[in-house]
Amino acid sequence: MLTGIFMLSDIVIILNEPSHPGNIGAVARAMKNMGLSRLVLVSPKDYPSVQATARASGADEILEAATVVDSLDAAIAGLRLVIGASARSRRLPWPLLDPRECAAKALEHWQQGDVPVGVVFGRESSGLSNSELERCRYLVNIPANPEYSSLNLAASVQVICYELRMAFLAAESLTDARGGSARTDSALATADAVARFYQHLEQVLTSIGFVRAQQPVSMMRRLKRLFNRCQLEKKEVQILRGILTAIEKNSKSR
Ligand code: SAH
Numbered sequence: 001m002l003t004g005i006f007m008l009s010d011i012v013i014i015l016n017e018p019s020h021p022g023n024i025g026a027v028a029r030a031m032k033n034m035g036l037s038r039l040v041l042v043s044p045k046d047y048p049s050v051q052a053t054a055r056a057s058g059a060d061e062i063l064e065a066a067t068v069v070d071s072l073d074a075a076i077a078g079l080r081l082v083i084g085a086s087a088r089s090r091r092l093p094w095p096l097l098d099p100r101e102c103a104a105k106a107l108e109h110w111q112q113g114d115v116p117v118g119v120v121f122g123r124e125s126s127g128l129s130n131s132e133l134e135r136c137r138y139l140v141n142i143p144a145n146p147e148y149s150s151l152n153l154a155a156s157v158q159v160i161c162y163e164l165r166m167a168f169l170a171a172e173s174l175t176d177a178r179g180g181s182a183r184t185d186s187a188l189a190t191a192d193a194v195a196r197f198y199q200h201l202e203q204v205l206t207s208i209g210f211v212r213a214q215q216p217v218s219m220m221r222r223l224k225r226l227f228n229r230c231q232l233e234k235k236e237v238q239i240l241r242g243i244l245t246a247i248e249k250n251s252k253s254r
Contacts (some may be wrong), residue, residue: 007168009105013157014053014075016132017123019045024152025055025063027121032059034161035168036154039066040075041128063082072132074119077192080114081105084128085121085160087150092130094225095138099160102140103167111171114188119160124153134221135191137228145250189237197237206243208251 013031018024024047028039039062041047047068056063069075076082083102086092097105106117120136122128127150133139142151142159151159189197202220205211212220232240 007107007110007171008035008164009037010110010117011036011164012040012079012116012118013161014040014042014072014118014120015044015153016042016072016120016128017045018047018153019124020153021046021049021052022055023124023153024049025052025057025059027157028052028056028059028066028153029224030154030158030161032062033085034158034165036161037062037065039063040118041066041068042072042075043070043089044068058111071090072135073192073195076118076120076135077190079116079118079191080188081109081117081138081236082136082191083117083119083138084133084135085119085156086139086141087127087144087154087156088124089139089141092133094136095229097138097140099140099142099163100167102138103163104146105138106164107167108170109188110168112188121153121157130159134224135195137231166250187233187235189232189234193234193237194227194232197232197240198227200241204247206248 013027013036015024015027018027018041021044024041024044031037033037039140048063052063053060057245067075069185083097083105087097109115109117119140120128120132122132142149142156144151198220201223202211202216205219206213206216230236
């Protein structure tokens with residue numbers, strides 16, 4: 001039977017360019033305490049490091065199993081839902097969740113087989129850039145003291161992982177009461193398939209003159225927000241890519 005703890009193994013925590021190895025260790029510990037195990041590090045400044053291992057304090061296996069990649073795109077490529085943790089809630093006009101809603105979304109995706117789900121955390125110094133946040137379907141903000149709202153990186157991972165655990169424990173007790181439940185196979189497109197579609201779309205819109213060189217950022221942002229709202233399925237991305245290819249062929253043959 002699939003249990004809540006099993007669900008937590010489908011959640012990936014991504015640290016984008018963390019600079020302090022101590023924080024990486026503290027994140028591993030926070031994750032293990034809450035039953036999560038999948039950690040991805042994007043270009044960590046100082047890693048591996050004895051400081052990370054010391055702060056992991058018994059959660060070393062999470063560090064050993066952690067994947068290190070050199071770009072955020074590589075980190076999120078196989079994910080079916082990407083959520084970005086941001087200390088500044090109004091930085092970008094983007095769908096915003098609190099940690100409880102974030103956990104509910106992750107659970108919803110898990111139940112539909114739309115996993116893995118990833119939560120991306122930013123640099124200690126500057127968080128996530130707008131273009132990094134735009135790669136996320138939702139943003140999650142911990143509604144902290146507005147005058148002092150930026151948590152330590154590992155502390156923010158702890159809060160998010162706690163809510164994930166609570167959501168999954170609640171689901172587990174429901175599942176037990178019902179005698180177990182199955183998931184369906186995912187129909188949703190992966191983040192890299194959606195990213196390739198956005199690139200293709202921008203390329204075609206530029207080539208037919210719909211998007212001009214000086215405005216693609218704002219226009220593309222609006223379009224991405226639109227498509228992000230629909231939770232594109234694999235088949236739908238294929239159809240949209242097919243439409244773009246037909247437009248390209250048609251405009252070349254004129
Ligand atoms: N100085 C940065 C904050 C960096 S804190 C800034 O102002 O953006 C490092 C990371 O911890 C953030 O990028 C975010 O992923 C997470 N974090 C910190 N406080 C948070 C909060 N209140 N809500 C959600 N995530 C938070």
